[in-house]
Amino acid sequence: MQSIFWTLEEVARRAKDFYENDIRQKVEYGDNIGKMIVINAESGEYEIDQTGVEAALKLKQKNPNARLFTIRIGYDVAVSFGGAMERTAG
Structure with missing residues (x-):
């Protein structure tokens, strides 16, 4: 798709x-709180890092057309990355 x-x-x-x-039950604990999780909205594949940049790059390497969405673990803040790196309110 x-x-x-x-x-x-x-x-x-x-x-x-x-x-x-x-994903939540797998990642919301200890040192992950406050880190960024980047999720491929098509597959559910995800990566975690401090800023979300490396995580997004890893997912984009696997699928350059992936529509990515970033969430701060343990918070209700998010950013969406598309072809033009657009932002959306969480």
């Missing part, structure tokens, strides 16, 4: 669904 036609809202919704249903 090609995600290129998704709206920012759809990218955010899908990534948040992955986070709430599959």
